[in-house]
Amino acid sequence: MFDISTWFFITSGLFLGWSLGANHAVNVFGTAVVSKMVKFRTAAIIGGIFVILGSVLSGSGTTKTISELGPINAIAGSFSVALAVGIAVTAMTRAKLPVSTSQAVIGAIIGWNIFTGSPTDLGSLSKIVSSWVASPLVAGIFGYLIFIFLKNTVLKWKIHLLDLDNYTRIGLIVVGALASYSLGANNIANVMGMFVFVSLFKDFNIAGVFTITGVHQLFFLGGLAIAIGIFTYGRNVMETVGNDLYKISPLTGFVVVLAEFLVLMLFTSVTLEAFLLQNGLPSIPLVPLSTTQAFIGAILGVGLAKDPHSINFKVLGKIAIGWVVAPVSAGLIAFISLFFIQNVFEQKIYYPVPYEISQFVLTQVDQDGIPVQHIRDLTSKRFTNKKIMRNELLKRDNFTNAQIYTIFQYAIIDSFRIDSTAVRLRLAHPVFSGEQITTLIGDHGRIFRHKIEFDSYLRKEKILDETIGNKLLDKQLEERQLYLEQIFRITKINN
Amino acid sequence: MSLFFKKTLQLETQIDEYLDLVIKGGLVFRQGIKCYLDHQTEEFENYLKDLRRIEEQADDLRRNVEIILYTRTLIPEARGDVLGLMESCDKALNITAETLLELSVEIPNIPLTHRQDFLDLSESSIACLENTVSGIRSYFKNIDAVRDYVTKVQFYKKETNKIAEKIKRLAFRADDELSQKIHIRYVTFHIERIAEQSEDICDRLAISSIKRFE
Numbered sequence: 004m005f006d007i008s009t010w011f012f013i014t015s016g017l018f019l020g021w022s023l024g025a026n027h028a029v030n031v032f033g034t035a036v037v038s039k040m041v042k043f044r045t046a047a048i049i050g051g052i053f054v055i056l057g058s059v060l061s062g063s064g065t066t067k068t069i070s071e072l073g074p075i076n077a078i079a080g081s082f083s084v085a086l087a088v089g090i091a092v093t094a095m096t097r098a099k100l101p102v103s104t105s106q107a108v109i110g111a112i113i114g115w116n117i118f119t120g121s122p123t124d125l126g127s128l129s130k131i132v133s134s135w136v137a138s139p140l141v142a143g144i145f146g147y148l149i150f151i152f153l154k155n156t157v158l159k160w161k162i163h164l165l166d167l168d169n170y171t172r173i174g175l176i177v178v179g180a181l182a183s184y185s186l187g188a189n190n191i192a193n194v195m196g197m198f199v200f201v202s203l204f205k206d207f208n209i210a211g212v213f214t215i216t217g218v219h220q221l222f223f224l225g226g227l228a229i230a231i232g233i234f235t236y237g238r239n240v241m242e243t244v245g246n247d248l249y250k251i252s253p254l255t256g257f258v259v260v261l262a263e264f265l266v267l268m269l270f271t272s273v274t275l276e277a278f279l280l281q282n283g284l285p286s287i288p289l290v291p292l293s294t295t296q297a298f299i300g301a302i303l304g305v306g307l308a309k310d311p312h313s314i315n316f317k318v319l320g321k322i323a324i325g326w327v328v329a330p331v332s333a334g335l336i337a338f339i340s341l342f343f344i345q346n347v348f349e350q351k352i353y354y355p356v357p358y359e360i361s362q363f364v365l366t367q368v369d370q371d372g373i374p375v376q377h378i379r380d381l382t383s384k385r386f387t388n389k390k391i392m393r394n395e396l397l398k399r400d401n402f403t404n405a406q407i408y409t410i411f412q413y414a415i416i417d418s419f420r421i422d423s424t425a426v427r428l429r430l431a432h433p434v435f436s437g438e439q440i441t442t443l444i445g446d447h448g449r450i451f452r453h454k455i456e457f458d459s460y461l462r463k464e465k466i467l468d469e470t471i472g473n474k475l476l477d478k479q480l481e482e483r484q485l486y487l488e489q490i491f492r493i494t495k496i497n498n
Numbered sequence: 499m500s501l502f503f504k505k506t507l508q509l510e511t512q513i514d515e516y517l518d519l520v521i522k523g524g525l526v527f528r529q530g531i532k533c534y535l536d537h538q539t540e541e542f543e544n545y546l547k548d549l550r551r552i553e554e555q556a557d558d559l560r561r562n563v564e565i566i567l568y569t570r571t572l573i574p575e576a577r578g579d580v581l582g583l584m585e586s587c588d589k590a591l592n593i594t595a596e597t598l599l600e601l602s603v604e605i606p607n608i609p610l611t612h613r614q615d616f617l618d619l620s621e622s623s624i625a626c627l628e629n630t631v632s633g634i635r636s637y638f639k640n641i642d643a644v645r646d647y648v649t650k651v652q653f654y655k656k657e658t659n660k661i662a663e664k665i666k667r668l669a670f671r672a673d674d675e676l677s678q679k680i681h682i683r684y685v686t687f688h689i690e691r692i693a694e695q696s697e698d699i700c701d702r703l704a705i706s707s708i709k710r711f712e
Contacts, residue, residue, distance in 0.1 A: 038574060038575065039571060039574035039575075040571075040574060042571075154711055158641065158642060161639045161640045162639070163510055163638050163639050164573060164576060164580075164637070164638045164639070164710075165506045165509055165510050165513075165572065165573065165638070166503075166506060166510075168506070168572055168573045169503060169506050252575045253573075253574065253575055309711075
């Protein structure tokens with residue numbers, strides 16, 4: 004259960020939500036407002052409503068990136084990370100620079116990883132760097148092409164200036180609302196994801212018809228914080244982008260938001276990918292892109308299509324520096340605040356996660372081509388401190404960062420216990436066959452200490468098929484695996 | 499949503515009606531000049547009345563459009579340009595009415611030798627105004643055509659200047675009173691002003707149309 008301190012901790016999440024709204028308002032309604040097509044108030048109201056809707060209806064628990072980076076499992080740790088990101092993003096907003104909140108979150112989590120000695124997946128880091136280049140590039144190309152296409156269409160169809168004004172206004176509102184929805188859906192995990200594990204709200208039932216879960220209530224609160232951010236401080240960054248970087252006209256404003264929205268939908272939407280695959284169409288490779296960076300890229304694309312000289316490259320340079328500064332400063336602030344929270348306020352910033360290099364883990368590590376001969380003496384030894392385990396590993400062999408990361412991933416004690424009641428209640432035809440269900444029931448009570456052990460059992464007993472390289476089927480398989488892990492996991496944190 | 503478009507359609511119609519009035523004003527002016535030269539006083543006075551009425555109607559329409567554009571924040575990027583164009587058109591229309599009024603008040607004596615030249619002069623000035631109006635219509639719908647109209651206006655304006663110069667040279671070489679000569683120059687100057695004003699509108703139009711996509 005929670006006490007008053009839990010509420011105190013969650014305020015940093017709300018602060019982060021507020022700063023996110025303030026910094027990201029420009030991405031959804033910035034061009035509509037600076038081109039005077041939509042009043043700021045109207046834009047903020049529409050944006051706020053759709054952000055909340057997106058957060059509550061489509062928000063997912065935790066982003067994969069965050070869970071991959073490092074499991075932050077104590078609320079004081081979450082508080083520090085959220086606070087660090089909030090401060091970094093607010094500072095950027097004060098400097099009128101649009102930044103990517105996700106990247107600031109990753110920066111802060113790396114700060115947490117360094118502080119706690121947890122391994123960091125370097126792949127996630129490279130994702131940030133590649134996003135700096137990929138987002139503006141892809142969105143820029145889209146912006147350029149859409150602008151040329153729209154200009155030619157307007158000229159060819161001889162659309163009256165006033166009609167064009169109407170279409171543009173409607174377009175700006177519709178795309179702005181959609182973008183607000185996806186802003187809420189994609190970012191609520193950054194804002195509230197860290198608090199999902201801490202049950203703050205109770206589920207409640209309305210007239211026995213539908214239930215509003217605690218997570219929904221949490222996300223509503225987060226969405227509200229983003230909406231308030233848009234309303235109270237969203238105008239600040241809009242001015243930099245709309246007036247300083249490039250003078251935005253209504254039509255170019257529409258092209259920018261449309262390009263940004265399309266790029267994000269095409270290259271980051273899992274739903275679209277599934278739809279394409281289901282219909283036998285070739286899927287578009289998913290690329291990690293940042294909304295903010297796509298937005299700036301789209302402006303550049305349109306600017307280049309019109310007149311390259313009209314872009315203020317000095318302002319662009321400042322924005323680009325902001326992209327690097329945001330995650331780095333978030334990481335530093337996280338590190339420093341964790342130090343204070345742990346040593347000055349004596350709060351637990353993370354629950355030690357036990358690791359054990361069992362024989363099974365060793366075999367798996369060996370199969371991955373990582374040399375194990377020097378670490379055999381660590382077999383069955385349990386570590387509760389990551390730093391110690393890391394040092395022990397490095398003492399024995401010259402492991403690379405990626406190898407250490409893999410060993411940690413395998414060695415983490417994540418226990419599972421097969422429970423026949425859960426099987427009967429929660430697994431059903433046709434997703435699982437009668438045979439599979441019987442196997443599971445037969446193995447009632449069996450315990451697995453490592454995730455990798457459990458997964459290999461599932462594959463061995465044919466409860467999950469082997470991956471075959473078909474993207475859609477593999478994805479379904481992955482979801483099924485996550486579902487099974489969720490059902491049979493023995494909860495470690497009992498706070 | 500349909501209400502949204504209905505209002506826009508109404509505004510489009512009002513702008514079109516306004517431009518129709520400018521065209522009509524030019525035609526009435528031309529007829530008025532012809533009647534004056536032919537000493538058809540009663541018809542001339544009727545044309546003057548018509549022109550003043552047209553001018554008033556145009557003024558009302560322009561104000562109306564101005565209010566709608568600003569209160570409903572339509573075409574925020576282009577409304578300054580649109581209103582500027584309409585106001586300059588209004589000025590051209592005022593010049594036509596003022597010129598007829600001056601003829602009515604001052605009754606200058608225009609000898610028969612100048613008749614054809616004055617007809618040509620008013621024809622050419624009004625051609626400037628008409629092409630300007632067509633240019634403005636294109637600005638709204640068919641921006642590519644604006645350039646053609648601007649070129650035409652520039653051509654007619656030069657023609658107008660040539661005719662005006664010819665009239666003045668002829669007048670000042672005639673064996674008339676100086677007051678008569680100056681009076682003819684004055685009338686010529688006023689008719690020529692319509693072409694000058696049209697050219698000013700077109701300069702503005704050229705810039706405004708560049709701003710729409712560039």
